[in-house]
């Protein structure tokens with residue numbers, strides 16, 4: 001095959017010379033299916049990148065024959081950069097993207113044969129919820145009982161498993177016809193039938209609106225490849241090498257997509273000769289996947305660990321190469337990670353080692369409460385920076401749920417430390433941004449009812465619910481899109497004159513904007529500007545006295561800048577192209593690029609941290625109910641997933657790892673006493689150097705029970721061990737409050753990528769909700785349980801925030817609010833040492849507990865005087881109890 005002239009030819013030796021033998025073998029392997037399975041930090045991503053360069057330069061493949069899939073846009077951009085460094089600018093012409101972006105490209109080009117127009121809209125979570133609400137209203141569904149979120153989560157499950165609405169309908173509600181009016185769901189208690197009907201209707205309306213949701217991007221591409229042999233052939237001939245990173249997090253639909261694109265089944269009967277030096281032009285494309293089943297952390301989104309486990313069975317002539325050397329972390333960090341993950345059952349043990357030496361011990365800290373935990377971390381960051389000259393950008397603080405970021409941010413602000421928060425309420429989820437984008441979307445795709453209806457009365461122009469209902473009635477009757485009905489306004493009967501005038505004005509506005517957008521002389525940023533001014537969006541905000549609206553104006557101006565930036569980076573930039581980038585944006589996209597020193601500490605969830613590495617990592621909130629998350633504590637498979645997340649977190653650290661916890665944490669407006677995370681117990685104790693092992697409140701209790709200050713295991717606690725005197729309670733303010741002038745909002749806008757006033761963070765109903773975790777237990781109790789909406793548009797998921805209303809069932813104990821770990825909660829009534837010995841307890845033993853009643857021991861952990869037993873109390877839940885403090889008796 002001929003070499004591309006632009007290609008900087010690399011010698012084989014250059015591409016594998018600095019790799020270890022297994023890595024080099026993986027880079028050079030010739031065969032139809034290769035799995036590179038390995039532990040964290042073993043160079044999987046690096047090998048994948050090298051392999052692409054190798055395929056291009058040594059197999060003689062064209063860049064256009066490569067499809068490389070990464071988990072985030074950011075990772076794709078980085079891989080492209082690295083490839084450009086290896087092989088030159090031809091890298092730009094390669095498909096290196098996420099599954100979703102690749103599918104958008106395919107559907108835009110070829111979606112017609114499954115009824116998708118190239119200008120289709122991509123609905124984010126908020127749009128989808130809106131659509132479900134409209135459907136629920138039409139079908140008289142009780143949205144308190146069946147929340148849009150729960151319905152969407154179910155629909156998402158169906159789609160991730162490629163279960164079509166037609167099948168669901170046939171099984172559950174065969175008498176329903178999508179688009180049918182006046183249908184009443186027979187027995188509202190029949191949830192399955194209800195889901196099937198809403199699913200069918202939802203797909204019907206998406207199709208009518210020429211729109212897709214995120215899951216559809218995958219599912220409909222599979223549909224396209226299966227339904228249109230010509231299209232399938234085209235891509236099978238085009239992509240001869242398909243490479244997928246983070247394969248452990250693919251779901252069933254993605255698995256099938258890879259299979260279809262590679263033509264694995266189509267090529268059956270024409271066996272690939274084992275000694276083929278290249279993929280050739282015909283037959284199955286060559287697949288390379290890399291992943292680590294111990295890092296599978298998206299089961300809640302349908303990720304199926306079996307995809308990686310069954311790879312060898314699934315793909316003919318598959319080869320597996322294991323990488324065993326870790327190049328990222330010290331032995332101490334690796335030992336901790338290996339010890340924690342070894343508690344998961346049913347996994348293949350791995351031999352991961354490092355040549356980097358033992359390194360520093362892990363540092364532990366037990367704080368009295370979340371504020372103190374955060375203040376201690378801030379103090380440590382300042383110290384590392386000041387005394388050890390560690391750059392801020394080399395440090396990352398990670399947490400399980402977005403809600404935890406608030407206290408951390410406060411402490412960093414108080415300490416005057418620069419930070420960047422990744423995630424939280426995202427720019428594209430802000431109301432004003434969604435409004436502006438809805439206009440743009442409606443311009444590109446006038447059939448998009450959800451967005452068209454969103455902007456009908458935004459800004460307010462006298463077109464309220466009644467006006468909307470008139471138009472909807474007409475549109476339904478004539479089976480036409482909402483905007484088509486607006487265009488035929490003059491044939492609608494019974495429209496009050498005032499309403500008719502307003503509708504006419506709206507139609508003229510939209511027509512004018514569409515003409516403006518259609519003029520090739522107008523670039524996306526011009527169109528944004530035109531929309532902002534002609535729609536009245538800007539005017540309305542500028543006139544407002546509400547200070548929040550001032551920051552909304554700034555956000556809108558940012559949107560215009562984003563469009564301008566897009567134009568600079570994209571030849572032939574179109575409005576539709578711009579909308580795509582806004583639709584597929586994810587948390588991780590806010591991370592600084594490679595080699596770019598942000599000069600800031602990074603704050604992010606553990607989910608976002610996947611694939612990344614930092615010299616210094618703080619794992620915070622290591623408490624039962626926080627991490628592992630409360631909902632995982634009664635479910636073995638969810639607990640395993642949490643443990644994999646812990647493994648991901650620990651293995652992000654290169655040189656130093658901190659683990660911190662708080663004895664009291666506020667959740668849903670309640671101060672809860674938190675037990676240390678079991679993951680802390682799972683780290684061999686000689687690896688952790690505890691700067692403070694017990695929080696003040698715990699120590700008081702220990703003293704109470706022991707009748708003295710000489711706690712058995714830890715010896716006497718001198719005052720200087722007692723970090724609380726420095727950071728705790730009232731003195732915390734003065735030690736770290738030196739930079740009070742850096743007020744929340746002004747500081748925030750300087751450091752957060754899309755920073756705006758602090759106040760504009762949590763608008764009601766926003767999918768984020770991430771920053772309001774402790775704001776009170778409003779109707780969000782279901783939120784977070786499946787996390788469908790937890791990150792809205794992004795696929796970078798911050799995972800559910802806030803614990804659900806089940807916190808009473810987890811191993812936390814309510815204490816009076818505001819005591820914040822003061823001694824009072826531990827004084828009279830605190831349990832004394834009961835003298836029980838862990839040796840007397842075995843799995844299966846029956847015990848009785850003063851509060852929870854009868855229970856069965858399900859686990860024991862011998863830690864001397866700090867031994868823990870886990871007891872299943874039936875309906876009272878499963879509890880982890882400190883053996884010598886628990887009011888229990890063995891039966």
Ligand code: ATP
Pocket residue numbers: 018019020023038039040041042043044045046047292295326327328610611612613
């Ligand atoms: P994760 O499981 O977290 O995704 P990974 O297996 O993809 O990790 P990489 O991110 O590719 O691992 O590599 C981890 C680190 O080790 C990177 O900094 C990478 O540059 C470095 N590395 C990998 N292989 C080698 C090697 N042969 N020599 C030197 N450094 C290496």
Ligand code: MG
Pocket residue numbers: 044045046611
């Ligand atoms: Mg990787």
